[in-house]
Amino acid sequence: MLKAYPTFFSNALRLVVCTLLLISGVLFTHNAHAQAEVQPWGNMVGIRNKGQLYTFGSSLRVFGADGKHKAFTAKEKQSPKYSRLGDAQSVVTRIDSLFFKQTITEAGPGKAKVKVETIVKQDTTLQGLFFCITLPAAEYTGATVLLSGTKSDELNQGTSVLPNTFINTDAKAVEAVAATRKLNVDFESLQRIVARVDASGDIELYIPLAMGMVHRGDTLRKEFTIKAQGDVDEQPVNIAINTTQRGRAFAGLGGNFRLQNPKTDPQVIDYSLQNLRVAWGRVELPWRFWQPNKDVNPAGGELTPFVLKSMQMAKRLDSAGMPIILSAWAPPAWAVVGEPRFQPTPEGVWGNPLNHDNDEAIYKSITDYILYMKSHFGFEVKMFSFNESDLGINIRQTAEEHRNFIKGLGAYMASKGLRTKVMLGDNSDATTYNFIYPAMADPEARKYIGAISFHSWRGWETETLQKWADAATQLNLPLIVGEGSIDAAAWNYPGIFQETTYALEEINLYARMLAICQPETILQWQLTADYSPLIGGGIFGNNEPLHPGQRFWNLKQLATTPKGLFAMPVSADRPGISAAAMGDNGTTTYALHLVNNGSTRDVVLSGLPASITHLRYYITNTKMNMKEEDVEVKDGVAKFKLPAVSFVSLMTK
Known part of the structure; x- marks a missing residue:
């Protein structure tokens, strides 16, 4: 019935x-x-x-x-x-x-x-x-x-x-x-x-x-x-690269190296630096330990162990040839209004505003840290930022305060002979793009900005990501994803790090950001035990021998992208495929990254120069870890299979 x-x-x-x-x-x-x-x-x-x-x-x-x-x-x-x-x-x-x-x-x-x-x-x-x-x-x-x-x-x-x-x-x-x-x-x-x-x-x-x-x-x-x-979509896919248009440069995968776990961090850091080409590094300025007392010169005495280790971490990355971003999380009490907060209030308010009565002391304290590393360790950091000051982790600023801070600190560092710039944004998410606009509109602030940065925890819509690409284009500055990953609360349930669903969603976002935002680098959060892409070694209570998981292989495959490439337009005519292309016509060097969110497909790739005859083909999924094959190219066209639920990269030999 x-x-x-x-x-x-x-x-x-x-x-x-x-x-x-x-x-x-x-x-x-x-x-x-x-x-x-x-x-x-x-x-x-x-x-x-x-x-x-x-x-x-x-x-x-x-x-x-x-x-x-x-x-x-x-x-x-x-x-x-x-x-x-x-x-x-x-x-x-x-x-x-x-x-x-x-x-x-x-x-x-x-x-x-x-x-x-x-x-x-x-x-x-x-x-x-x-x-x-x-x-x-x-x-x-x-x-x-x-x-x-x-x-x-x-x-x-x-x-x-x-x-x-x-x-x-x-x-x-x-x-x-x-x-x-x-x-x-x-x-x-x-x-x-x-x-x-x-x-x-x-x-x-x-x-x-x-x-x-x-x-x-x-x-x-x-x-x-x-x-x-x-139904299963097994329709063939046509992918086309446009090598006539050159976008912003991609330096390569970067990493965050904020030290938080003394027992388990070193093994992950060592393994990552030995097995990945890491193009950029971000480290912490442990500000509250560097100068807990405003009236005491921190450079005049012995460094606390944590400050010393943080400086040594920065030196190690510099010695490997990386530009370094120095970021401050927790401030000393004298630098902020109220008792420093490391958790939100019942109303959901994070962090503390800076105490503007002490602005000059704040500029001096940060600059002294950079000068100390320059004189004692022989290098200068590329940029400085407050971590997620739009939200208050752990320093909270308005957009106007952020603009004024860039001008104040930028001028002070320049007066001391430093080339270090201030990073615009370093926002908690892509969604808070309004935070960067006052500084963008201020000519005095712009001359002290070294790059624009956001973190990729939220705000993955194309129109939101495009806001950041447009900002970088307007200022003609690099765009940096200062913290790359997909779930800021994942440390609460670390078992998810071993799931294919997490690995695929993470690398899928990276491919989309590479195509839409054209960042100079995506700095993985982190290449330490915190959010570790490695499994075992006592991390999160797992005592298996330390070994790479699928997330690590995804990162390694992305990090294999040759140096010196520029973003290039790429299109796919079927849904479920995220694609990012990079190349250098002068050296005929190209890289294509594809994330297949669906079933196995046959692919026809076009738009390559006729001089290219072969491509290296890498695949990472639940069964294969950067398995390498060879793909033939004829008259600028390559044909290959794109396996189901996988990350595939093709690069010129």
Whole structure:
């Protein structure tokens, strides 16, 4: 028996309710083993098949009794713990007095078994606690929704706390079928299903974990299986390089070397410097240890061990031929207003503003540090910055204060004979680009700016990244990604560093930034034990022998880019491919970096000079670590395969 849902939803999907079990007939033909992609805060983003990601979202959602309090699992909303054991990924987290453990286990081709355990720590009245699955409108517009094990007249029995609900009934399974996608959720027994369409057209499937009153000590459990199927995009890809246009120079991969872990940092630093071509380095000025007392000359006595080690780290990088960025995190108390803060206030305010009564002493203290390294270690740093002063980690500035600081410190350093410049921005994220505009508009500030910098933790939209590219073009200065990676909270759940999902997302962002922003360097956060791209060695409690993970191989492959290349336009005619190209026509040296977020494709690469006959081809993925092959080039055209879910680089020999 069929029943249509109300006309309001007629442009979003079609609903069919079946009283029989769903027939799982062969709607799609690809049955390769799939991998569930899980974020470390517990949300699923989809399941892969032959590399193709069947996208959907999941989250835990809590609706308070008053109907106003709503909470959900999301990035930087809780303090989760992530782990993997074999095919099972687990996340432990909490929302208020509800403690959750989600376990998502591979269950065969395209399938994942989900188990949610909830422990209640306090008597609480809820409108509802749900596991929510979100089907994106881009892939499920016009979908048919089917139920099994229910009657058509039960479609809207009871009430729902959710607006725009078109299903609220018990069923043994629910299935959404679109033109190229199908998603099935199967339960062990009858289970309440609530379905709605949100304002953006996404279909949301709510599975109640609890309704009404829950009591302290209650343990709630729910298990079900999600199966995703669909077409796999295996269409050939045409990639074209335009060697007639030359953009900004790419010096190569850089690294942050802020010392934080005395026992485990040295091994990672040694391994990284021995196995990577690191083009730029960033180190810390431990300012609060350098001059804790404003009226005591720090250069007149013995250095504290941490200050000495930080200077020695900078010297080591300089000796390897790197330009050095010197950044200050924590200030001495005399340099700021109020007691120095290293955590946000309850209102979410980070850091302290500088004490402008002491501006001259501040300029002198920083300059004295640079002069000390110059006189005692024989080198001068390229640039100075306050780390993330737009946010306050740990010095907070307004955009106007940042402009004035650049002018003040820049003039003071110049008066002491230093060539060191001040870095504009060094922002916490790409999203806060307004922070750099006052200094950009001030001619007096501009003459002391050495480069523009942002950190890549947030703000990955093309239009946001383009703001930074435009700023560098306007000032005709290098753009630097001062901290490169994708999750500023990942140190809380370091198991995610070993996941392909993290490695691929990180290198995919780097490829996009290389293409859009054209930075001089991306400085990995970090090439130390903090956010380590290496595994073992006692780091994060892992006592395996120290060895490179997939993230390290990605970095090594990127670092293999030859010196002296310039950004060049490159295009791909199929979705799911991120591409960045660089070259030097004078030496006919070229490099192409490709991140394939989908299935295996055949590629035709065009636009290379006719003089090139072969390319080196490197591939890194879950099975291969910079595996090298040879690709033939004829008349400027190369043909090769782009393996599924992989990072591939091609470079002239």
